[in-house]
Amino acid sequence: MTVAPKRPAMTLAAHFPERTEVEWRELAAAVVNKSRPEGQGLGAADAVASMRTALEGGLEVDPLYTRPADPAPLGVPGAMPFTRGRALRDADVPWDVRQLHDDPDAATTRSAVLTDLENGVTSVWLHVGADGVAPADVAEALADVRLELAPVVVSSWDAQVEASDALYAVLSRSAASSGNLGLDPVGAASRTGGEVDLAPLAGAVRRLSDRGEIRAVTVDARVHGDAGASTTDELAFAVATGVAYLRHLESEGVDVAEAFRHIEFRVSATADQFLTAASLRALRRVWARVGESIGVPEADRGARIHAVTGGRMFTRDDAWTNILRSTLATFGASLGGADAISVLPFDTVSGLPTTFSRRIARNTQILLAEESNVARVTDPAGGAWYVESLTDEVAQAIWTAFQEVERAGGIVDALANGVVAQRISDAVAERDTALANRSKPLTGVSMFPLAGEQPLERASRAELPVAANALVPHRDSAAFEALRDRSAAFAAEHGHAPRVAVPTLDVPRAADRRIDAVNLLTVAGIDAVAADAEAEATLGVGDTAYEGVSKGMDVVAFLSSLLDETGAPA
Structure with a gap:
């Protein structure tokens, strides 16, 4: 037998000179200072500090991550602390396309x-209630599903018991069926503003004592994320809710390990792909610690996670950009080891999806799994110093917020006494400021808006009746969409959108500055039109009047109002 010669290890970076971190800081400072005025350069430490990025929830991203002096063991999938996955990933079915x-x-x-099951979807998720499928229609909706092949889960805000009973009746038709009955009393009370009723949990768990592939409880943390909670708070509330269910079930005589098995988490995946990956890894770590503390066998401590593209990031205007956000979110959920992933259709804000938008939604994750090969490796981001560091920070933030909820009496009391609402309100206020000044840009909405866009026409969803204290969804783009709506109302009354004359002034980078002004106006649905050429020729910085008003313009915008005396942005 011929033995192949052993090849030397590849040294891909051998020709690069070695650099110390001090040298890197000096090189980074030189690059940063190129864009600063002469004499105002930053030192190495300040230059590096200027390159740090702040994330919501008090997290911070450094510009460079290096191997820690004493790195913690990475661990392996399927074992404590479960950071790297609940189990090894199956290359053929890497995650559940739901x-x-x-x-x-x-x-x-x-x-x-x-149609979805015939074209790559592997499980079904029905939303039941006033804003979805009626409980009485669950059996009809699932009539063609091969229950031994495709798991089925349900969710509901206002009819959870009815939805779970209807699904249980369907799943009982097959001994090999699997799924989740979707009971989540805390989530339902949060979304509708009602009272938390934990009573149905124990009966549902006992009913499934001989059905190991069917679970009873889904902790749907999206209710907090969609209302505006930070990523870390959303997961902290999820852990606190799971703990509340465990306590209740144990008090009802359910074995704690059996109760632990029944809980699945449904969380938001955002367009920050690395934060999404780190968040799922951190959630598994924290939940495994909870399982360890109550005596759950190690093999059963891995959290089951259903990641859903976050509704808060979806936009009504230029809805096609939602496909890009969903792709990033799905990639992050895959890196983080989600057990199931759902991609909301790109037109979900406009109403009920079409056949085409559902196809795009399912194909987004199918293409990522089968053509990018991201699904062939378990925990593909594991060992990356940035991801490992971010996972540690997220886990610490989750645990800190979880402890605050526990000090408030647990998630049920924290909902009642306003602790949850206050944390969400603080996060919304901070985020809205960043959105308003566009330091947190929204592509297609607050940045690079699409002029003359025609709104998507979709069938409307029924509205969910809620009380005044309900946690209602708060989309990031809503304020900008309200500006567009005001311009649309003006157009309906006057026959044209609001118009603004934007002259090109004799200042440095005049053309670029005019483009910036036009884009800013388009954000609000205002038409930017060229000013009169003769008048433009006479305009200079400091002019305060323009004859364009008499030529039918609703407003006259002077680029000089955006400039100081030196021609720099004001």
Whole structure:
């Protein structure tokens, strides 16, 4: 037998000179200072500090990560602390491709479910209630599902018991069926403003004592994330909710390990792919610690996570950009080791999705899994110093917020006494400021808006009745969409959108500055039009009047108002 010669290890970076961190800081400072005025250069430490990025929840990203002096063991999938995954990933079925269906027409939903399953979806998610499928129609919607092949889960805000009973009746038709009955009393009370009723949990768990592949409880943390909670707070509330369910079930005589098995988490995946990956890794670590503290066998401590593209990041205007956000979120969820992933259709803000938008949603994750090969490796980001450091920070932030909720009496009391609402309110206020000044840009909305866009026409969803104290969704783009709506109302009354004359002034980078002004106006749905050429020729910085008003312009915008006396942005 011929033995292949052993090849030397590849030294891809051998020709690069070695640099110390001190040298890197000096090189980085030289680059930063190129864009600063002469004599105002930053020292190495200040230059590096200027390159740090702040994330929501008090997290901070450094410009450079290096191997720690005493790195913690990375661990392995399927073992404590479960950071690297609940189990080894199956290369053939790396995660569950789970599609959401909420069309109230049972026949339409039944057809859509079958189409999705025939084209790559591996499980079904029905949303039931006033804003989804009626409980009585669950059986009809799932009539064509091969229950031994495709798991089915349900969610509901206002009819959880009815939804779980309806799904249980369907799943009982097959001994090999699997899924989740979707009970989440804390989530339901948070979303509707009602009272938390934990009573149905124990009965549902006992009913499934001989059905090991069916679970009873889903902690749907999206209710907090969609309302505006930071990523770390969303996961902290999820852990606190899971702990509340464990305590209740144990008090009802349910074995704690059995109760632990029944809990699945549904969390938001955002367009920050690395934060999403780190968050899922951190959630598994924290939940495994909870399991360890109550005596759950190690093999059973891994959290089951269903990641859903976050509704808060979706935009109504230029909805096609939602496909890009969903792709990043799905990639992050894959890196983080989600057990199931759902991609919301790009037109979900406008109403019920179409066949095309559902196809794009399912294909987003199918293409990532099968063509990018990201799914062939378990925990592909594991060992990257940035991801490991961010995972540590997120886990610490989750645990700190979880302890605050526990000090407030647990998640049920924290909802009642305003601790949860206050943390969400603080996060919304901080985020809205960044959105308003566009330091947190929204592509297609606050940056690079699409002029003359025609709104998508979709069938409307039924509205969910809620009380005054309900946690209602708070999308990031809502304020900018309100500006667009005001311009649309003006256009309906006057026959044209508001118009602004934007002259090109004789200042440095005049053309670029005019483009910036035009884009800023388009954000609010205002038409920017060229000013009169003769008048433009006479304009200079400091002019305060323009004859364009008499030429039919609703407003006259002077680029000089954006400049100081030196021509720099004011």
